[in-house]
Every structure is written in structure tokens, then in C-alpha cells.
Amino acid sequence: MEDASQTTKKNPPADKQKKPLKTSSTLSQNLDSKAIIDQILSTPIPLSIGNVIGLSKEVSQNLQEMMKPKRVNFGLDNKPQSLTAESLFAITHADLIRVPVTSNGETITAIVDSGSALNIVSRTIWENLIRLPMDTSI
Numbered sequence: 001m002e003d004a005s006q007t008t009k010k011n012p013p014a015d016k017q018k019k020p021l022k023t024s025s026t027l028s029q030n031l032d033s034k035a036i037i038d039q040i041l042s043t044p045i046p047l048s049i050g051n052v053i054g055l056s057k058e059v060s061q062n063l064q065e066m067m068k069p070k071r072v073n074f075g076l077d078n079k080p081q082s083l084t085a086e087s088l089f090a091i092t093h094a095d096l097i098r099v100p101v102t103s104n105g106e107t108i109t110a111i112v113d114s115g116s117a118l119n120i121v122s123r124t125i126w127e128n129l130i131r132l133p134m135d136t137s138i
Contacts, residue, residue: 098112
């Protein structure tokens with residue numbers, strides 16, 4: 001016994017199915033989505049430097065490279081043959097005082113530390129060029 005009041009609904013064929021309607025509000029019809037995306041991407045936002053550095057390895061490395069101390073050439077590469085008072089005065093205002101020193105006919109460049117009580121030279125320079133007695137008690 002079947003209930004005659006129940007009828008089965010069949011799905012219409014795929015080609016006869018209704019396509020969903022595209023809906024949009026009046027507000028969204030008047031907006032350009034590409035322009036809004038461009039505006040979002042160009043909007044500045046406050047970030048802490050820690051967040052920016054922590055986020056990008058490249059930014060962190062570039063910042064470290066920019067902060068590293070680098071050697072500065074003060075023009076002391078051209079050593080004068082003889083020093084005059086004027087040129088000595090100019091050299092003393094650089095980081096290091098470099099003076100040509102002759103010992104036993106050999107010339108070396110000495111770095112003068114005006115506040116030091118010691119004269120220090122490498123063992124190789126002392127053995128090969130200076131060849132004078134050395135106080136090793138210090």
C-alpha cells in the first residue's frame with residue numbers, strides 16, 4: 001500500500017537548473033575593488049623597529065652591515081720623507097701617530113702612543129731590524 005499523496009520530486013536536468021543570481025548592494029556597485037586594494041596596500045601603519053627587524057632577515061642583515069664600524073682613510077698612506085712641525089701637528093690629530101724610525105740603517109714605521117710608558121715592538125721586527133738590547137723584565 002502506497003500513499004498516493006506522496007509524490008517524489010525529481011531533480012530537473014542539469015541544463016535546466018537555474019543559475020544562482022548574482023547579488024550586489026547599491027553601495028558595492030559604486031566601488032572599485034582594485035582601487036580599494038591599492039589604497040589598503042599603500043596605507044602606512046605604525047610598526048616598531050623591533051617588529052620590522054624581527055620579521056625580515058634581509059632587513060636585519062642590512063641594518064647590521066650599516067652599523068658596523070668601517071676603516072676611514074685619513075690620508076696617512078703617503079708617508080712624508082721628513083717631518084716638519086706643521087706636518088707633525090697635522091698627523092697628531094689623526095687616530096694614530098705614525099712616524100718613520102731608523103735603527104741600524106733600517107727604517108720602520110712606528111706608531112706613537114703619547115700616553116704610554118712602554119715602547120712595544122714585535123719580536124720579529126726586534127730580531128730582524130732593531131737588534132738592540134731589550135729589557136724583558138716588564
